[in-house]
Amino acid sequence: MFTRGALLYIGQRLVLIVFTAVAVSSIVFLGVHRLPGDALLNERRPDPAAEAALLHYYHLDLPLAQQYVRYLTGILHGDLGESYVNRGVQITPLLLREARVSAEVGAAAIAFTIGLGVVLGVIAAVRQNTWVDYLATTTSVIGYSMPNFVIASLLFLLFGVFLYQWTGGAVYYNSGWTGSWGTLDQIIVPGFALGFPYASIVARLTRASMLEVIRQDYVRTARAKGLTARIVIIRHALRNALIPVVTILGPLVIGIVTGSVVIENIFGIPGLGKEFATSILNRDYNIVIGLFTFYAIIIALANLLVDLLYTVIDPRIRY
Amino acid sequence: MATAPGITEKFIEETLAHEQTSLWGDAWRRLRRNRLALASTVFLTLLILVAIVAQFWTPYTYYAEGIAPIYQGPSTQHLLGVDDFGRDILSRIMLGAQVSLKVGIGTQVIVIAVGVVVGLLAGFYRGFLDTIISTVINIFYGIPDLLVALTLVLLLGRSLGIIIFAIAFTQWMNMARLVRGQTLALREREFVEAARSGGAKANRIIFRHILPNALGPMIVQATIGVPMAILFEAFLSFLGLGVPPPTPSWGAMAADGFHAIRISPHIVLAPAIALSLTLMAFNFLGDGLRDALDPRQKR
């Protein structure tokens, strides 16, 4: 797989990613550009001298063009600046730490999405038009029709409150995050809440493409040759039916990024999503710009990964 | 006189006409047989009726606080109970339907207006214009939609109009891409070739030939876009950036009731169920329409 052509392709894409990051940063920088001094946390008015000092500290008293150049140089060194609201907090290490947290929950969500989704989809396809199919299909429509915060609150109620009461404290869900890696129990429930709506979509896609593939000739040929049903499904049908699933990975990552804004808030997880929600409401513009930059890079990397995955799934595709 | 070319021409016209009407006729028949889609249509019609009625009458005024003890559950006087400020939930749900429908339909109006124009331009004229438009569409696909909408609402202010704009801003490219694809495909079909060779102008071709044929998928896309928009508004409200109070929006009601979920689950359940049922109805209807309009189906 890692031919010279492939590496060249990857290299080109990475350069493109850097450009995208800078472009997104610039657009957001110019778009949300505002003054701070909004970082007051009680009712006292800042002294004009203090306001001026604050502006000077964040270099906001410079003309816009100059600020932009400063910002640009900073980005190319990986420095996203400092938070407006929490003085002294450097944004890049903050976002890197939170990205790791969100990545863990996101990975759990993707695992649920693909695992649950593919399984549901295959079952529904293989048992087409039976009650199993209808149940699976209806469940999946409900899955992506309910707002994820409703799913999340029900889960939190179930695992965090009722199970605790019913089992007298023996079993429960521990919200929040411990240390830098979190614990498995803290990742699973939010991961499930985040992934479930997309699992429903994946289930439908899998079902539809499985149905198409099953009807095709080469599958019939394989079965006629006497291969058992399971082998037929797994080796031939599933592999090809997964192509549309891989296609949806890009939008899936975007969906998880946006869904995490709500989910991380509900479950108290200190990740990028929670950071976005609080920074937007606090008007911590520096962090908002940094977040959009981060997200742009993450999404672009995800798309690159998807394109590379295509070569694995479909050997006809080569770069 | 019935000459050979004359008969052929007439035959072609009639077949084409038959093909078109029978497409819609078939679609309607198939839709009618899809029970879920039918039920959804009934539900949505009722919803629209409720929204209209709410403009003139609700059991209680939606803003009157303390008309029953706060957090009280469903009772004979208050069928869905009262919320954390003692306001009648049923009245607020009825008015919330207005907000949801306005958001859902309002966004799709903008999406159709922008998406169709852009898609048609890209698909019909191709070339450089298409490259630019397609690049823009691809860029928009790469952005996290909720985050951009949140930022727009924060910067521009919280009003129904701005929320509708912000949501449409992040959804228009679905319609644009669809219409572009349809236009690209349709422009190669024979009847378009025939029209062009007959000297028809671009407008005529677009409006009489391409647009009517793309109408089916466009309707499906719009029907599926409505629940996405309503869901979006629910997210915005949940995060505190939705329609400002005291206008009841289902998302805001769910967000407010979320904290009381252990003592008064009805406060969050009522809007959550309303949201879910409405979203499901639109989704089932959209699916039904898509299946019904799918020319590959034999039945």
Next chain:
Amino acid sequence: MSDLFVGKLRAVRPLAVMGAIGILVAACGGTSTANTGLAADQTLRFPSDSTIGSLDPAQINAETDVELYQNLFDGLLKFDDTLKAVPDIATKLPDISSDGLTYTFKLNPNAKFSNGHPVKASDFIYSFSRAAAEGQDAYGSNFDHVVGYDEVSTTKDWAHNQKMMSGMSAPDDHTLVIKLTSPWGVFNTELALSSAAQVVDPTVVNTDDTNWWATPATAVGTGPYKMVAYTPKQSIQFDAVANWWGSPQPTVQHVKIDFIGDMAQGVAKYEQGGYDLIGYGGMGSDTPIADIIRIKNDPVLSKQLKFVNKVRTIWVQYAFGRPDSVFKGDLESGPAHDLRMAFSLAIDRDQMVNVACANGITCSAATGGLITKGLKGYVGDNSDPLAKFDVTTAKALLKSGDPTGAKTAHLTYYYDPNKAIYKATAENVASQWKANLGITVSLQPVDHATFIKNYTHHQYNLFREGWQADYDHPQDWFDNLFIKAGGSNGGAYTDPKVEDLVAKADAEPVLDKAIPDYVAASKQMMADAAYAPLAYFKGEFLFKPYLQGAGSNNFNDFYWNEMKIGSH
């Protein structure tokens, strides 16, 4: 097909099992030590739903930070749990010269920083001057009566240009002399209260003037606790300082604070045994009402719930300075006065307290003026005519104030929804104005930071105002809120009668003699219908039964070094 089906299910099962295993059991921390009755693990854990703004005394002004720093730093004086000003690093209250201009403090020679450096009088000169220069948007202005303040406070880049206030001097290492420009009765109170009046170690601060407080190695103070770990926006931990110079010696060895998004999760985790208390750090008013109601009805938990009146009032403020305000002018009588009064009389505060504060759980009606009940200067229960509920008079006043209805047709009430009670009262008064007066006021929630900035810059005509007392002296309220020079006077309200009374009262060194003038000023404000009073706050706290010495008074939470964690 059946084996296929089972095969697929087998794939699903590990997920379910993983899920089940993944839900852990947590034991509550600490085993008991039979002899002392104290837990072996003396770790205090609690949540906060706001993050750290700064723990640099010169910069501290956020509620949470104010509660925290009291355990990390010391000043000359401090408040005890009954809110009396008592000596801290000073050995006794200062000697004040007969003209009230010179304060002499003797310092405790045992006082030292957590890094072992002894505290010298010159450290105070450094700390106060630095705060005066760098702390203009915090409490640096508390030193504005010190000789030399004007010059120092206008110094730019003080870190590289360290000017000291000339009115401060250190005859020896343990004597500090402060000269004032004029007699200032509240100076002792300000020294006790002010975060800016805490002493910092110059050698440490000089290494990094901006961020010394954020890293464990340089977060140095004289208090019984020091910061040992800080993950911004996630958690912070403090450990007891070994052999602390003061008393009582801390029993609690570690304090861990989590920054969470939503106090509802905090309460859930508290019930599961993950936290020892709820409400510390100024979070007493953020416990969700629904949880409080549920806990009140729970036989076991209700014993852990404590209510404390907090010294914060909120009210509806009108704009007196904006040209487009329909509320300006006509101080004691006239159409604008009638309009202001109409809005206030149309609010049934009993209903508001029942609905917006869950039957009086989180607030009480503000019927005795804006200075919170329990503080000096409180006018008296039911003494505020603006707090009455009188729909008939309100309607009549509305008619005289706005005969055509044009003035009140397009009003907007601005507020910040970051505290539930702000949102609750906003929606309640809007609904009452609509129901009782027939006026539709639209609501515009604005995010907290922008809201504060805007109203202190006089951007709004009708909005919620509020104030939390810094110390028990009416001067704190009037000088900031109700006179023209007030920095937080969002409505730009000013009445010459009030200005005179306040100026007279502020100059009076003996507080009890000044009170009648402050009360008269409050009554003048009532006559002017300057505001529509809403409510006094209450704080709700949850304390585990094994927690000893924890609590809160009207102003502050009790200090950590007074607490012990019993066995459980």
